Amino acid sequence: MTDFTMKTDADGVAIITWDTVGKSMNVMNEQGFFDLEKLVDEALTDDAVKGIIITSGKEGTFAGGMDLNIIARMKEMAGDEPAKGLFDGLMQMHGILRKIERAGMDSKTNKGGKPIAAALPGTALGIGLEIPLACHRIFAADNPKAKIGLPEIMVGIFPGMGGTTRLVRKMGAMAASPLLLEGKLNDPKKAKMAGVVDEVVAPEELIAKAKAWILSEPKFVKPWDEKGYKMPGGAPYHPAGFMTYVGASAMVHGKTQGAFPAAKALLSAAYEGALVPFDTAIKIEARWFTNVLMNPSSSAMIRSLFINKEALEKGANRPDVADERVKKVGVMGAGMMGAGITLVSAMAGMEVVLIDQKQEAAEKGKSYTADYMDKGIKRGKATEAKKVATLDLITATTDYAALEGCDLIIEAVFEDPGVKAAVTKEVLKVVGDDCIFATNTSTLPITELAKASDKPDQFIGIHFFSPVEKMMLVEIIKGKETGPRAVAKALDYVRQIRKTPVVVNDARFFYCNRCIIPYINEGIRMVAEGVAPALIDNAARQLGFPVGPLQLVDETSIDLGAKIARATRAAMGDDYPDGAVDEVIFWMEEQGRLGRKSNAGFFDYDEKGKRQGYWEGLAAQYPQADDQPDLITVQHRLMFAQVLEAVRALEEGVLEDIREGDVGAILAWGFAPWSGGPFSWLDIIGTPYAAERCDQLAEEFGPRFATPALLREMADKNQSFYKRFDTEANAA
Numbered sequence: 001m002t003d004f005t006m007k008t009d010a011d012g013v014a015i016i017t018w019d020t021v022g023k024s025m026n027v028m029n030e031q032g033f034f035d036l037e038k039l040v041d042e043a044l045t046d047d048a049v050k051g052i053i054i055t056s057g058k059e060g061t062f063a064g065g066m067d068l069n070i071i072a073r074m075k076e077m078a079g080d081e082p083a084k085g086l087f088d089g090l091m092q093m094h095g096i097l098r099k100i101e102r103a104g105m106d107s108k109t110n111k112g113g114k115p116i117a118a119a120l121p122g123t124a125l126g127i128g129l130e131i132p133l134a135c136h137r138i139f140a141a142d143n144p145k146a147k148i149g150l151p152e153i154m155v156g157i158f159p160g161m162g163g164t165t166r167l168v169r170k171m172g173a174m175a176a177s178p179l180l181l182e183g184k185l186n187d188p189k190k191a192k193m194a195g196v197v198d199e200v201v202a203p204e205e206l207i208a209k210a211k212a213w214i215l216s217e218p219k220f221v222k223p224w225d226e227k228g229y230k231m232p233g234g235a236p237y238h239p240a241g242f243m244t245y246v247g248a249s250a251m252v253h254g255k256t257q258g259a260f261p262a263a264k265a266l267l268s269a270a271y272e273g274a275l276v277p278f279d280t281a282i283k284i285e286a287r288w289f290t291n292v293l294m295n296p297s298s299s300a301m302i303r304s305l306f307i308n309k310e311a312l313e314k315g316a317n318r319p320d321v322a323d324e325r326v327k328k329v330g331v332m333g334a335g336m337m338g339a340g341i342t343l344v345s346a347m348a349g350m351e352v353v354l355i356d357q358k359q360e361a362a363e364k365g366k367s368y369t370a371d372y373m374d375k376g377i378k379r380g381k382a383t384e385a386k387k388v389a390t391l392d393l394i395t396a397t398t399d400y401a402a403l404e405g406c407d408l409i410i411e412a413v414f415e416d417p418g419v420k421a422a423v424t425k426e427v428l429k430v431v432g433d434d435c436i437f438a439t440n441t442s443t444l445p446i447t448e449l450a451k452a453s454d455k456p457d458q459f460i461g462i463h464f465f466s467p468v469e470k471m472m473l474v475e476i477i478k479g480k481e482t483g484p485r486a487v488a489k490a491l492d493y494v495r496q497i498r499k500t501p502v503v504v505n506d507a508r509f510f511y512c513n514r515c516i517i518p519y520i521n522e523g524i525r526m527v528a529e530g531v532a533p534a535l536i537d538n539a540a541r542q543l544g545f546p547v548g549p550l551q552l553v554d555e556t557s558i559d560l561g562a563k564i565a566r567a568t569r570a571a572m573g574d575d576y577p578d579g580a581v582d583e584v585i586f587w588m589e590e591q592g593r594l595g596r597k598s599n600a601g602f603f604d605y606d607e608k609g610k611r612q613g614y615w616e617g618l619a620a621q622y623p624q625a626d627d628q629p630d631l632i633t634v635q636h637r638l639m640f641a642q643v644l645e646a647v648r649a650l651e652e653g654v655l656e657d658i659r660e661g662d663v664g665a666i667l668a669w670g671f672a673p674w675s676g677g678p679f680s681w682l683d684i685i686g687t688p689y690a691a692e693r694c695d696q697l698a699e700e701f702g703p704r705f706a707t708p709a710l711l712r713e714m715a716d717k718n719q720s721f722y723k724r725f726d727t728e729a730n731a732a
Contacts, residue, residue: 003018003019003020003021003026003029003031003032003035004016004017004018004019004032004035004036004039005017005019005039005057006039006042006043008043008046008048008049009211011050011211011215012048012049012050012051013049013050013051013052013053013211013214013215014039014042014043014046014049014051014052014053015052015053015055015207016036016039016040016043016052016053016054016055017055017056017057018032018036018054018055018056018057018062018063019056019057019058020032020058024058025058025061025063025064025123026056026058026061026062026063026064026128027063027064027065027066027067028063028065028066028067028127028128029067029070030070033092033093033096034096036054036096036131037096037099040052040096040099040100040116041099043114044103044104044113044114049114050114050214050215051114051115051116051117051214051215052103052114052115052116052117052214053116053117053118053119053207053210053211053214054100054116054117054118054119054131054132054135055118055119055120055121055206055207055210056119056120056121056122058121058122059121059122060121060122060123060143060145060146061121061122061123061124061146062118062120062121062122062123062124062128062132063123063124063125063126063127063128063131064123064125064126064128065125065126065127065128065151065152066126066127066161068155068302068306068307069307071157071293071298071302082294083290083294086290086293086294087286087287087290090160090161090286090289090290091282091283091286093161094161094162094282094286097130097131097134097161097162098134098162098279098282100116100131100134100135101134101135101136101222101225102225103115103116103136103220105221110221110225110226113220115136115137115213115214115218115220116135116136116220117135117136117137117138117139117210117213117214118131118132118135118137118138118139118210119139119141119206119207119210120132120138120139120140120141120146120148120188120197120206121141121143121146121203121206122141122143122145122146123145123146123147123148124140124146124147124148125147125148125149125150125151125185126150126151126152126159126163127161129148129149129150129163129196130150130159130161130162130163130166132197133162133163133166133167133170134162134166136218136220136222137198137199137210137213137218137220138196138197138198138199139197139198139199139200139201139206139209139210139213140188140191140192140197140199140200140201141188141200141201141202141203141206142188142189142200142201142202142203143187143188143203144187144188144189145187146187146188147185147186147187148185148186148187148188148191148196148197149179149183149184149185149186149191149196150163150167150179150180150183151183151185152183152262153180153181153182153183153262153263153266154183154305155301155302155305155306156260156261156262156292156297156298156300156301156302156305156673156674156676157262157289157292157293157298157301157302158180158262158263158265158266158269158288158289158292159180159266160285160286160288160289160292162282162285163180164180164266164269164270164273164285165269165270165273165278165281165282165285167179167180167196168180168231168270168273168274169223169224169229169231169232169274169278169281170195170196170223170232171194171195171196171232172231172232172233172234172244173231173233173241173244173245173248173270173274174233174244174247174248175194175195175232175233176270177248177251179194179196180266180270181248181251181252181263181266181267188200224278225278231274235274235275236271236274236275237275241274245270245271245274248267248270249267249271252264252267256544257538257541257542257544258542259541259542259543259544259672259674260297260544260673260674261291261292261295261297261298261674262292262297262298265288265289265291265292266288268288269284269285269288269289272284272288273285296683296684297674297675297676297684299676300674300675300676300677300680300681300683300684301673301674301676303662303676303680303722304659304662304663304666304676304677304680305663305666305673305676308659308662308663309500309663309667311659312500312501312502312659312660312663313495313500313501315491315495316657316659317491317503317656317657317660318487318488318491318492319484319485319487319488320484321484321485321488322488323492324436324485324488324489324491324492324493325492325493325496326345326350326407326408326489326492326493326496327350327351327407328350328351328352328353328405328406328407328408329345329350329351329352329353329406329407329408329409329410329493330352330353330355330402330403330406330408330409330410330427330431331345331352331353331354331355331409331410331412332355332409332410332411332412332413332423332427333355333356333411333412333413333414333423334354334355334356334361334362334364334365334366334396335361335365335412335413336466336467337412337440337464337466337468338354338356338365338410338412338413338440339354339364339365339366339368339369340368340464340466340467340468340469341410341412341440341464341468342354342365342366342368342369342394343368343369343372343468343469344468344469344497344499345497346369346390346391346393346394347369347390347497348496348497348498349393349496350393350496351393351395352393352394352395353395353397353402353403353406354366354394354395354396354397355397355398355399355400355402355403356396356398357398358398359396359397359398362396362397362398363396365396366391366394366396369390369391369394370387370391372469373386373387373390373391374387400426400427400429400430401430403427403430403431404430404431404432405432406431406435407432407434407435407436407489408435408436408438408489408493409427409431409435409436409437409438410438410439410440410462411423411424411427411437411438411439411440412440412464415441415442415443415444417444417448417449420439420441420444420449420452421449421451421452422452424437424439424449424452424453425452428453428454428455433455434458435458436458436459436460436485436486436489436490437453437455437458437459437460438459438460438461438462438486438490439459439460439461439462440461440462440463440464441461441463442463442509442510442513443508443509443513443564443567445479445506445507445508446459446460446461446477446478446479446482446506447479447480447481447506449461449479450479450480450481450482456479456480456481456482457481457482457483457485457486458483458485458486459479459481459482459486460476460477460478460479460482460486460487460489460490461475461476461477461478461479461506461510462474462475462476462477462490462493462494463475463476463477463510463512465512465668471499471667471668472499472500472667473499473500473501473502473512473663473664473667473668474494474497474499474500474501474502475501475502475504475510475511475512475664475668476490476491476494476501476502476503476504477503477504477505477506477510478503478504478505478506479506480506487503490503491503500663500667502660502661502663502664503656503657503660504649504654504655504656504660505653505654505655505656506654507649507652507654508568508571510654511646511649511654511655511660511661511664512664512665512668512669514645514649514654515642515645515646515649515665515669515671515678516552516642516668516669517564518641518642518644518645518704519540519549519552519638519641519642519669520549520552520553520561521549521578521581521641522549522637522638522641523536523537523540523548523549523550523553523638524549524550524553524581524584524585525578525580525581525584526634526637527550527584527602527618527622528580528581528583528584528622529625530622530623530624530625531624531625531628531629531634532624532628533550533602533614533618534614535628535629535631535634536548536549536550536634536638537549537550537551539631539634539635539638540635540638542631542635543635543638543639543672544670544672544673544674544675545638545670545671545672546670547670549638550602550603550614551602551603551611552669553595553601553602554595554596554601554602554603555595555596556595557594557595557596557597558585558588558589558593558594558595558601559589559594559595561585562582562585562586562589565578565581565582565585565586569582577703577704584622587621588601588602591617593615593617596609600615601615602614602615602618603615604616636693636697637697637701637705639672639681640690640693640694640697640705641704641705642665642671642678643678643681643682643690644694644704644705644708644711646661646665646678646679647678647679647682647708647710647711648708649661650679650710650725651708651709651710657725658679658721658722658725658726659726661677661678661679662676662677662678662679662680663677664677665677665678679721679722679725680721680722682711682720682721683720683721683722686718686720687711687714687715687718687719687720687721688715688718690707690711690715691707691711691712691715692715694706694707694711695707
């Protein structure tokens with residue numbers, strides 16, 4: 001069954017409608033391009049047809065892009081010569097879009113042909129915008145919820161179906177760079193202001209306006225197909241254009257530190273393509289796109305940041321129990337975390353009871369939502385009516401009786417087992433027998449906290465990351481007695497607040513903190529060894545981490561690190577491995593250098609909290625060694641410190657699904673997104689090399705780098721994690 005159909009009206013306008021079968025939003029598959037080409041050919045050769053409109057059969061949306069499952073498999077589908085197969089396939093699809101663009105015109109005179117308009121009812125992303133860019137005029141419905149743009153860079157590729165070449169030629173490199181290099185999305189009006197779409201019209205007039213344009217016998221040759229075309233802003237050999245590309249190169253490398261292959265490839269395709277005629281530029285774009293697809297980073301990013309992330313959000317690991325969507329949630333504690341949880345819950349339409357010991361504190365927690373909505377109103381993202389409706393859902397009180405009728409409680413009080421136990425007992429006196437109790441904690445064992453409940457099967461951990469409204473990951477922790485309904489309730493709640501869940505079993509630091517802490521500790525350990533702090537942090541940034549370990553500990557606070565260290569040392573006794581780290585942390589704490597919050601940490605800060613460089617006192621206490629380690633050694637120490645903890649978490653059953661390990665790592669602490677996550681990175685470098693490198697690191701730096709038994713076994717068998725553990729692939 002085809003996704004494209006065509007009807008020609010009495011005025012001779014052929015309307016091609018895209019309606020992907022079985023999908024809420026149109027996505028392009030292998031056959032779709034050829035179905036579209038067939039209909040375009042029919043319309044162009046039909047003397048009764050005066051022009052073509054390409055639109056969508058989906059209400060409020062045009063297309064969500066290419067089916068990324070297909071892109072992820074393109075290498076495998078390309079045969080014995082994958083690079084050639086990919087390039088040839090891409091050029092075939094480029095040929096179809098070029099056919100739309102040329103629309104039957106004479107190749108030499110630009111005479112003849114038929115105008116083709118794109119009519120976008122709403123969201124148009126990726127190939128959903130690249131097809132319209134090949135059309136002669138883009139009409140977009142005035143739909144403020146619609147998003148228009150090219151977000152491919154966010155999942156490790158770039159617009160490779162002509163989007164890069166056409167957008168640069170239509171807008172100029174400077175204007176196109178936010179859309180291409182940052183994946184910026186605009187609503188229709190802003191897209192028109194930016195020069196992406198040509199007209200914004202009332203939704204009910206969309207087809208009529210496009211039709212009227214076609215019947216007006218417009219001039220529709222693309223500027224770059226006419227003689228004398230000059231690129232907006234100047235080509236690279238023009239003085240203005242030269243400076244644009246120099247600036248773009250500096251911006252890309254400044255933001256990515258060279259760690260993201262797609263960004264470099266996109267910049268190369270845009271620059272090299274701007275030096276040559278259009279048809280040659282398309283070939284250059286296809287070659288660079290092939291280069292990116294051949295890089296294992298692209299398939300790893302697509303798998304983790306799209307396929308696996310989407311699967312987890314749809315409940316890939318949800319227990320088979322009835323719907324557990326939350327209607328009324330109680331939030332215990334109105335501090336920063338509780339206020340954030342209240343905000344996202346109310347924004348999702350839930351009734352929220354926010355409780356604190358003092359009414360003033362509860363009201364302050366509620367005001368966090370009011371302030372957030374006010375900012376949204378200023379940016380045009382919210383309305384006064386929406387603010388009032390959201391605040392009406394929140395009851396701020398000290399009265400536990402208000403919790404009656406809640407089907408989920410989220411406790412977010414002080415990180416102390418005694419305080420949490422007392423609150424748990426008080427809450428359970430009020431709520432019904434079916435209410436699920438969740439504790440928000442980053443370190444405290446869920447199984448122990450559940451002892452305060454007489455229904456441990458209805459007790460679960462939910463670890464939010466701060467700030468709640470910005471961080472997209474939620475870590476759900478099962479205690480030893482947590483039942484399936486509690487897991488389902490937590491997962492359904494996370495879906496309601498539109499975040500990505502990972503479900504793990506109870507263990508010290510769960511999964512995310514278990515991997516983050518060794519990253520921070522390895523950086524601090526190197527400071528004590530005399531490694532230059534700038535080398536440590538920049539080595540991490542050049543791996544694609546948003547911040548280095550020393551900057552990260554300043555952001556999270558040094559006294560928190562000291563508190564965790566003392567608690568861990570007390571729990572582990574003689575097995576505690578991080579004495580060398582504690583020496584630095586405790587000394588910093590004694591100096592009153594607690595991080596950004598005190599305007600003094602590993603960095604100096606000005607009065608506004610802006611970093612001013614590394615603190616000179618650090619070098620006085622821990623002098624830098626004359627012989628500094630090479631960059632790769634520092635990077636491997638930082639990477640393997642985290643990755644080996646991920647492997648151990650899988651080995652011990654804390655992680656049950658490597659997809660959660662990869663997605664969680666990227667969303668929680670920004671683990672080298674280009675790699676696809678810890679397990680994807682191990683697959684990229686290969687388990688045999690990983691085990692060999694661990695042996696070398698362990699011999700030089702200590703047993704924390706010892707090769708886990710699971711990794712050793714897989715290395716001996718030359719296995720990859722996604723071949724061995726990918727639940728979905730193995731089930732297929």
